[in-house]
Amino acid sequence: MLSIEELNAFFDREFPHAQLIVDEVGEKTATIRKVIGPSDLRPGGTVSGPTMMSMADAALYAAVLNEIGLVALAVTTSLNFNFLSKPSSDRDLIAKCSLIKVGQTLVVGEVSLYSDGKEEPVAHAVGTYAIPPVRP
Amino acid sequence: MLSIEELNAFFDREFPHAQLIVDEVGEKTATIRKVIGPSDLRPGGTVSGPTMMSMADAALYAAVLNEIGLVALAVTTSLNFNFLSKPSSDRDLIAKCSLIKVGQTLVVGEVSLYSDGKEEPVAHAVGTYAIPPVRP
Amino acid sequence: MLSIEELNAFFDREFPHAQLIVDEVGEKTATIRKVIGPSDLRPGGTVSGPTMMSMADAALYAAVLNEIGLVALAVTTSLNFNFLSKPSSDRDLIAKCSLIKVGQTLVVGEVSLYSDGKEEPVAHAVGTYAIPPVRP
Amino acid sequence: MLSIEELNAFFDREFPHAQLIVDEVGEKTATIRKVIGPSDLRPGGTVSGPTMMSMADAALYAAVLNEIGLVALAVTTSLNFNFLSKPSSDRDLIAKCSLIKVGQTLVVGEVSLYSDGKEEPVAHAVGTYAIPPVRP
Numbered sequence: 415m416l417s418i419e420e421l422n423a424f425f426d427r428e429f430p431h432a433q434l435i436v437d438e439v440g441e442k443t444a445t446i447r448k449v450i451g452p453s454d455l456r457p458g459g460t461v462s463g464p465t466m467m468s469m470a471d472a473a474l475y476a477a478v479l480n481e482i483g484l485v486a487l488a489v490t491t492s493l494n495f496n497f498l499s500k501p502s503s504d505r506d507l508i509a510k511c512s513l514i515k516v517g518q519t520l521v522v523g524e525v526s527l528y529s530d531g532k533e534e535p536v537a538h539a540v541g542t543y544a545i546p547p548v549r550p
Numbered sequence: 551m552l553s554i555e556e557l558n559a560f561f562d563r564e565f566p567h568a569q570l571i572v573d574e575v576g577e578k579t580a581t582i583r584k585v586i587g588p589s590d591l592r593p594g595g596t597v598s599g600p601t602m603m604s605m606a607d608a609a610l611y612a613a614v615l616n617e618i619g620l621v622a623l624a625v626t627t628s629l630n631f632n633f634l635s636k637p638s639s640d641r642d643l644i645a646k647c648s649l650i651k652v653g654q655t656l657v658v659g660e661v662s663l664y665s666d667g668k669e670e671p672v673a674h675a676v677g678t679y680a681i682p683p684v685r686p
Numbered sequence: 687m688l689s690i691e692e693l694n695a696f697f698d699r700e701f702p703h704a705q706l707i708v709d710e711v712g713e714k715t716a717t718i719r720k721v722i723g724p725s726d727l728r729p730g731g732t733v734s735g736p737t738m739m740s741m742a743d744a745a746l747y748a749a750v751l752n753e754i755g756l757v758a759l760a761v762t763t764s765l766n767f768n769f770l771s772k773p774s775s776d777r778d779l780i781a782k783c784s785l786i787k788v789g790q791t792l793v794v795g796e797v798s799l800y801s802d803g804k805e806e807p808v809a810h811a812v813g814t815y816a817i818p819p820v821r822p
Numbered sequence: 823m824l825s826i827e828e829l830n831a832f833f834d835r836e837f838p839h840a841q842l843i844v845d846e847v848g849e850k851t852a853t854i855r856k857v858i859g860p861s862d863l864r865p866g867g868t869v870s871g872p873t874m875m876s877m878a879d880a881a882l883y884a885a886v887l888n889e890i891g892l893v894a895l896a897v898t899t900s901l902n903f904n905f906l907s908k909p910s911s912d913r914d915l916i917a918k919c920s921l922i923k924v925g926q927t928l929v930v931g932e933v934s935l936y937s938d939g940k941e942e943p944v945a946h947a948v949g950t951y952a953i954p955p956v957r958p
Contacts, residue, residue, distance in 0.1 A: 429598075431589045453567045462565075463626055464604035471599050490599055491928065492900055492950060493631045494766040496794050496812060498787040514798075514810050515770040519927075520899065520952070522768050522810065524796070526786075538786050538794065540768060540812055542900060544928070547955075627792065628764055628814060630902040632930050632948060634923040650934075650946050651906040655791075656763065656816070658904050658946065660932070662922075674922050674930065676904060676948055678764060680792070683819075703861045704872075725839045734837075735898055736876035743871050762871055765903045 415439070416480050424484055425472065434472050442513035442523075444477035447506050447530070454507075461501040461536075470495065470525040470539035473509035478521050478543050481513065488521065488543040495539045506530040519545055551575070552616050560620055561608065570608050578649035578659075580613035583642050583666070590643075597637040597672075606631065606661040606675035609645035614657050614679050617649065624657065624679040631675045642666040655681055687711070688752050696756055697744065706744050714785035714795075716749035719778050719802070726779075733773040733808075742767065742797040742811035745781035750793050750815050753785065760793065760815040767811045778802040791817055823847070824888050832892055833880065842880050850921035850931075852885035855914050855938070862915075869909040869944075878903065878933040878947035881917035886929050886951050889921065896929065896951040903947045914938040927953055 416424075421436040421444075438445040446469060448454075454465040471493060478488045501507055508530050513523040520542060527537040552560075557572040557580075574581040582605060584590075590601040607629060614624045637643055644666050649659040656678060663673040688696075693708040693716075710717040718741060720726075726737040743765060750760045773779055780802050785795040792814060799809040824832075829844040829852075846853040854877060856862075862873040879901060886896045909915055916938050921931040928950060935945040 428593055432600075457564055462604075463607050463629075464568075464600055467603045467607075467629070468598075468600035471603075490633050492633065493599075493603070493629075494812065494902060495629045495631075496786070496814060497626050497628065498794060499789075514768070514807060517770075522770060524810070535786060538796070538812065540766065540810065542768060542950075630766060630948065632922070632950060634925075634930060650904070650943060653907075658906060660946070671922060674932070674948065676902065676946065678814075678904060700865055701870075729836055734876075735879050735901075736840075736872055739875045739879075739901070740870075740872035743875075762905050764905065765871075765875070765901075767901045767903075769898050769900065 416484065420484070421476055421479065424479065429472065432468060432472060436476055439476060439480045442477060442481065442516065444473050444480060444511045446473040446476060446509045449506055450503060455503050459503040461503060461507060463497065466501065466507065466527055466537045467495060469507055469509040469527060470537065471541065473511035473525045474523045474541040474543065477511040477513050477523055481516050481521065482545060487546055491542045491544045493539060493541045495537060497537050499534060499536050501536040502529040521545060552620065556620070557612055557615065560615065565608065568604060568608060572612055575612060575616045578613060578617065578652065580609055580616060580647045582609040582612060582645045585642055586639060591639055595639040597639060597643060599633065602637065602643065602663055602673045603631060605643055605645040605663060606673065607677065609647035609661045610659045610677040610679065613647040613649050613659055617652050617657065618681060623682055627678045627680045629675060629677045631673060633673050635670060635672050637672040638665040657681060688756065692756070693748055693751065696751065701744065704740060704744060708748055711748060711752045714749060714753065714788065716745055716752060716783045718745040718748060718781045721778055722775060727775050731775040733775060733779060735769065738773065738779065738799055738809045739767060741779055741781040741799060742809065743813065745783035745797045746795045746813040746815065749783040749785050749795055753788050753793065754817060759818055763814045763816045765811060765813045767809060769809050771806060771808050773808040774801040793817060824892065828892070829884055829887065832887065837880065840876060840880060844884055847884060847888045850885060850889065850924065852881050852888060852919045854881040854884060854917045857914055858911060863911050867911040869911060869915060871905065874909065874915065874935055874945045875903060877915055877917040877935060878945065879949065881919035881933045882931045882949040882951065885919040885921050885931055889924050889929065890953060895954055899950045899952045901947060901949045903945060905945050907942060907944050909944040910937040929953060
């Protein structure tokens with residue numbers, strides 16, 4: 415298990431453009447926050463699909479790293495998204511990830527995305543990550 | 551059917567940050583190109599997942615708009631991605647979309663992503679779009 | 687909301703070959719059970735993929751019907767499965783469904799499948815159902 | 823590469839209840855046929871979702887086995903389905919699979935399902951298979 419500080423430092427270094435904040439990590443869980451800025455919005459004022467997708471990917475990645483450590487190189491193999499309702503343009507976007515399976519070669523997790531303070535999710539994702547075999 | 555100029559003008563206006571070029575549109579097809587820049591790369595030099603996902607979304611969107619027109623408001627309802635191999639960091643990313651079904655309320659399409667000039671796809675996606683009912 | 691008896695009668699009539707038992711229904715939830723028989727097994731003694739997929743579909747369907755009523759004709763539009771571990775051949779298969787979104791035209795739900803009595807899920811699914819517009 | 827006879831013998835042995843016919847196999851492709859019988863139908867006369875899902879799974883499996891051989895134990899890790907239109911109850915169901923990637927540890931393929939003789943697909947699926955490491 416990693417500290418929030420370690421994960422935030424990792425994300426700042428690996429995803430400098432994403433401006434993500436790791437709010438919480440726990441056993442097989444992670445919560446990520448993003449302050450929505452102009453470049454995340456589409457005309458009309460809703461949060462873009464790619465912003466939601468990159469949040470989901472990052473939340474899964476944080477939860478995976480928290481289980482297997484920062485050294486291992488987990489690779490996303492699949493991501494499945496369902497878009498449920500329009501996110502608010504004036505609230506942070508929150509991604510809550512929960513890992514469903516942590517195997518030796520495969521990790522599967524799900525993510526619910528919320529506009530901060532709202533109860534209904536705006537999107538849901540399921541992702542799988544391949545864990546490369548440990549080299550002796 | 552729209553012209554490439556109309557679609558490019560639409561993308562420039564709707565997705566000003568994405569820097570996408572519509573290369574081709576045809577019957578139920580669209581091809582999109584993106585020049586990969588530093589903000590699309592991850593440390594180590596591979597193209598980021600979110601860059602690939604936003605390309606796939608945009609190619610589907612171009613093909614959908616080409617079928618139903620720019621006025622209608624198509625909404626992405628689901629996207630399923632499989633990441634197949636590492637894209638080249640020094641080649642344009644190409645997304646080729648082909649619509650599988652164009653119904654009155656639902657459009658389904660698939661996208662293959664390539665590093666320009668390479669034969670093997672780097673990612674594959676299937677997306678569904680809801681078409682809102684026409685208001686009289 | 688329907689009673690378990692109503693749902694079981696519906697499944698017996700609509701899916702006579704599936705031999706499913708509705709164990710529980712609640713607000714946006716449903717639990718389905720299936721006694722695993724020889725025709726559900728693959729050589730080697732594990733439960734077949736199609737048996738797991740039909741269980742997930744049925745659990746989603748039960749939860750959807752419980753929200754919208756038996757009259758409405760919900761149509762599955764997409765299903766996404768992740769297979770996590772081998773189910774036991776000598777235990778009932780349990781599918782627990784929870785609806786994520788109940789909209790006017792679209793319902794999205796997730797399902798976890800278990801071998802009865804085991805803690806770790808053997809499969810996970812997310813499904814979407816289209817609800818046809820009410821005719822006046 | 824296997825012969826159609828080898829694959830049909832394999833399916834008869836492994837999936838005796840499925841009554842599937844391998845029509846064609848080629849380089850990274852396979853076509854499967856199923857005569858639709860009463861147990862494949864739902865009240866109202868359409869082909870059931872589980873029948874379509876098991877067809878897609880089998881077509882992927884045939885294409886995978888044709889690449890890696892009957893000995894290797896490929897395991898389905900994920901399947902994503904989109905249901906496009908109602909299949910005919912009085913026509914054979916045809917599943918055409920094409921592999922997108924054949925890697926050392928992962929195979930990804932797509933399948934289109936048709937009612938025999940119709941041009942528009944009734945369903946589309948993408949599946950991933952894990953290939954266990956070869957034991958020396």
